[in-house]
Amino acid sequence: MNRKFASMLLAATMITATGAVQAKGCLEGAAVGGVAGHVAGKHGTAGAVGGCAIGHHEANKKEKKAQQAAAASAPAAK
Template identity: 65%
Template sequence: MKSIVTLAAALALGSLAIGTPAQAKGCIKGAIVGGVAGSMAGHGKMGAAAGCAVGHHNANKKDRAGQQGQPQQGR
């Protein structure tokens, strides 16, 4: 479990250093939470992958909800 948490933290720091927050939005937080929860059940890598997918989906859903209330510009 300690190695999975260390790996998740290293991946999070590495992805922050790359500087592509638009593509990884929600994925890092979801992967860390999913990795920790999955490691409790013995499936840390699957938990991290699922957490990334769910976190990214939720971040996109929040972005779409925020854009619907804003008027379009340039017309």
């Protein structure tokens, strides 16, 4: 019981201490990676971690591409 309580307390502390974390793409990637990892051999946690990293990376690439497209279509400043 004490170990379970300590784990829950640690998790709550970590969540509160992080503040506003930018998790663009992480949740979707973690969900997909977790399912894929579970199906591929009971490695759901490793799949979720990898999926989160890849999802975050892809979201950053998409945002950068959108910013470049917006800058290219904006009129030149005088």
